[in-house]
Amino acid sequence: MAYNPSPKSKAILDQAWDWIQSVEYQVTVRWVFYRLLQDGIYSEKKGYRHLLSLTSKARKGFYADWRPWTLADDTRAPVLVQRQGFYGLHLRGHGFQDEDDWLARIKEEINCPLDRWASQPIYSEIWFEAAAMQGQFLHYANENMPLLAFRGDISIPEKWRSAERLAERYQDLGAPIHIYYFGDYDPKGLLIPASAWRDILAWTIVILNSKGLTKLEALESLNFHR
Incomplete structure (x- = not known):
């Protein structure tokens, strides 16, 4: 699955990588494309499909520092739920009214889910x-x-x-x-x-x-x- 890009493709991937590393959050292929469009690497929006193909090959082939998880999905669900600590999921911005409310909820909601596959043959x-x-x-x-x-x-x-x-x-x-x-x-x-x-x-x-x-x-x- 190794990927060895041409010199031209390597230059595009290196520029894309620089943009990816320039921010602290995960970005999509489309986000990177618009930066390269501004840089003049691409001159038309139809170049997006070319970049999508390049980055797919780089991620699948583990080229340089590229990995399957390097870029985020282009389609994402709304960020309404967030994981925080031992107590699992909560709505962003929402929480318990006070410490007593927290203790009462924990008593009501604590459970012990078991792995139902542990005893299965497959x-x-x-x-x-x-x-x-x-x-x-x-x-x-x-x-x-x-x-x-x-x-x-x-x-x-x-x-x-x-x-x-x-x-x-x-x-x-x-x-x-x-x-x-x-x-x-x-x-x-x-x-x-x-x-x-x-x-x-x-x-x-x-x-x-x-x-x-x-x-x-x-x-x-x-x-x-x-």
Whole structure:
């Protein structure tokens, strides 16, 4: 998966990297593109697709300091919920009325969720192409079954998070992993999961290799069903 860009592409990636490092927050490809547009690297907005291709290759191929998580997704949900400390999620700007209110809520809300997969012979997830399918899987699938909507072509950061999650689940459970994918049965519908699984499988193997698992053991433990 190594990526060796041409001198021209390398210059663009280096300039893009400088912009990414110039701020303290994670930026999107589109954010970087508009900076390069101002710099004169690109002269037209249609150059965005060229930069998207370059940065995708750089992130997938771990070129220089580029990684799958280097850039944020272009589509993001509103930031309404935030994690803070041991007590989990809270609405931004909201909180407890006072210490007594906090103690009363803790008594009411404390729970002990157990890993329902710990005693199972395999670990499974359901992945699907269209976000509109989520409702049916929430209704029919077991409530402990993880669900992942691709929403078309899944993003690079989400593929990396999936690889990390699968590697962590295998390490914790030591059980074979089975992914069940649902999507359109046409050329594009078959290409989407094949492309995504190629990256996710490769990255999961890399992570597991770093933890002492051989490539063959990892391959035998990861199963993809369409």
